[in-house]
Amino acid sequence: MVLLFGSTFAAPATEYTSVRAECRKNHKQKLCKKVKKPQRSGKHKVRQNKLPPVADPSRVPLGAKLLLSSKQEAIRDAFSECIRHVTETNRTGAVVDFVFREQTAREENGLRAFWSALRGSTAHHGHEVCLARTFRLRGYRDLADIRREAGGQLVEISSPYVEVVSKEIPPDRRFTRPWVRDYIAGLAHDMHQHFALEEQAGEHFVPLRVTSMIRSFEDQAKEVRRGLSPADCRYAFLCSTHTSGSSLDLGLKDIGQQKRAWLEARLIADQQKHKILFIIERSHYHVFVLPPEYMGEE
Ligand SMILES: [Zn+2]
Numbered sequence: 001m002v003l004l005f006g007s008t009f010a011a012p013a014t015e016y017t018s019v020r021a022e023c024r025k026n027h028k029q030k031l032c033k034k035v036k037k038p039q040r041s042g043k044h045k046v047r048q049n050k051l052p053p054v055a056d057p058s059r060v061p062l063g064a065k066l067l068l069s070s071k072q073e074a075i076r077d078a079f080s081e082c083i084r085h086v087t088e089t090n091r092t093g094a095v096v097d098f099v100f101r102e103q104t105a106r107e108e109n110g111l112r113a114f115w116s117a118l119r120g121s122t123a124h125h126g127h128e129v130c131l132a133r134t135f136r137l138r139g140y141r142d143l144a145d146i147r148r149e150a151g152g153q154l155v156e157i158s159s160p161y162v163e164v165v166s167k168e169i170p171p172d173r174r175f176t177r178p179w180v181r182d183y184i185a186g187l188a189h190d191m192h193q194h195f196a197l198e199e200q201a202g203e204h205f206v207p208l209r210v211t212s213m214i215r216s217f218e219d220q221a222k223e224v225r226r227g228l229s230p231a232d233c234r235y236a237f238l239c240s241t242h243t244s245g246s247s248l249d250l251g252l253k254d255i256g257q258q259k260r261a262w263l264e265a266r267l268i269a270d271q272q273k274h275k276i277l278f279i280i281e282r283s284h285y286h287v288f289v290l291p292p293e294y295m296g297e298e
Contacts, residue, residue: 068235069230071122071230072230072232072235072238074122074123074126075122075125075126075129075230075237075238076126076235076237076238077126078122078123078124078125078126078127078130079126079127079129079130079133079237079238080126080237081126082095082098082099082102082126082127082130082134083095083130083133083134083237085097085098086134091134091294092134092135092294095130095131095134096131096134096274096290098127099127099128099130099131099277100271100272100274100277102123102127103117103124103127103271103277106121106123106124118268118278118279118280119279119280119281120279120280120281120286124277124279125230125231125238126237127277128241128247128277128288129231129236129237129238129239129240129241130237131241131277131288131290132239132241132244132246132288133236133237133298135290135291135294135295136294136295136296136297136298137241137244137245137246137291137295137297137298138244138295138297138298139216139217139233139239139243139244140154140214140216140217140243140244140245141216141217141218142216142217142218143172143216143218145216146172146173146175146214146216147172149175150175153177153178153245154175154176154177154214154245155175155176155177155178155181156174156175156176156181157174157176157181157184157185157210158185159184159185159188159189160207161185161188161189161191161192161207161208162184162185162188162207162208162209162210163207163208163209163210164210164213165209165210165211165251168211168212168251169210169211169212169213173213173214173215173219174213175213175214175245176213176214176245176246176248177244177245177246177289177291179246179289179291179292180245180246180247180248180289183275183276183289184208184210184248184250184289187208187263187266187270188207188208190266191208191259191262191263191266192205192207194262195258195259195262198258206254206255206256206259208250208263209250209251209253209255210248210249210250210251211249211250211251211283211284212242212248212249212284213242213245213248214242214243214244214245215240215242215243216243217233217239217243219243220232220233220239220240220242220243221233221234223240241288246288246289246291247286247287247288247289248286248287249281249284249285249286249287250263250284250285250287251283251284252283252284252285253283263285264280264285267285267287274290275289275290276288276289276290277290
C-alpha cells in the first residue's frame with residue numbers, strides 16, 4: 001500500500017516480502033533497522049527469484065472506506081476475472097488471449113453490437129487495465145517523475161506525419177513509451193502513403209493528430225475529482241493506462257470522412273492482430289498499445 005494524495009493507493013501487489021524491524025538497544029535509545037524477510041505462504045517459502053505476483057483486487061481491502069461507484073465496481077469485476085488468467089508459466093499470453101476473445105465476443109452479435117463494442121464498456125476498461133497490470137507497466141506519479149524518465153523510458157513522437165496538438169498537451173506531457181511511438185509513427189506513415197495521391201492532387205495534408213499522451217497520477221486524480229473519468233489511480237484495477245504512457249488519444253476533429261474511415265478500419269485490423277486495444281470516444285480514439293514483452297516494472 002502506498003499513500004497517495006492523502007488516500008490509500010492500492011498499488012499492485014508487490015508486497016511479496018514483509019518488512020520486519022530488527023531492533024537492538026544501546027544505553028540511550030532503541031535503534032531499529034528495517035530488514036526485508038521473505039514472507040511465508042502456508043507451508044511454502046516464497047523464493048526471492050520468483051516472479052512477483054500481479055495486482056489482485058482480492059488483496060485490496062474493499063470495505064466501507066473504498067466508495068466505488070457501480071461503474072467502478074463493474075470495472076473491478078471485469079479486471080478481477082481477467083487477472084485470474086495470469087500464471088507463473090504463462091505470464092501474459094493467457095491474459096492477452098482472454099482479453100481479445102472477450103472483445104470479439106462483444107462484437108459478434110450483429111452490426112449494432114459491433115459498433116457498440118468499439119465505444120467501450122466497463123468490461124473493456126477492466127480488461128485494458130488488466131493488460132497494463134499483467135505486463136506490469138509502471139505509472140508515473142507526478143511531473144518530476146515524468147521529467148526524470150524523459151528521453152529514457154519516455155520518448156517524444158517525431159514524425160512529419162504526426163501532429164502532437166500543442167494546445168491540448170502541455171510540453172511536459174508530450175511523452176509516450178517507445179513502442180507506442182513506433183506504432184503511431186508507423187500508422188501515420190501508412191495513412192500518409194495511402195492518401196499521397198489525393199494530397200499530390202492538391203488536397204490539404206492532414207497529419208495524424210495526437211491529443212493526449214502521458215498523464216501522471218496527479219493529473220489523473222484531477223480528472224477523477226472533476227468527474228471526467230472513473231479511472232481512479234488510488235485503485236490498481238481502475239487506474240488509467242495513460243499514467244503508464246502506454247496509451248494515447250488520436251483526435252477526430254477535422255480529419256475528414258475518408259481518413260476517419262481508413263483510420264478506423266486500420267485500428268480495427270490492428271486490434272484483431274492483438275497489437276492494440278482501442279475505443280471510439282466522442283472526440284477521439286483512445287488507443288492502448290500492447291508492449292512487445294513483459295516489462296516487470298511495478
Ligand atoms: Zn485516452
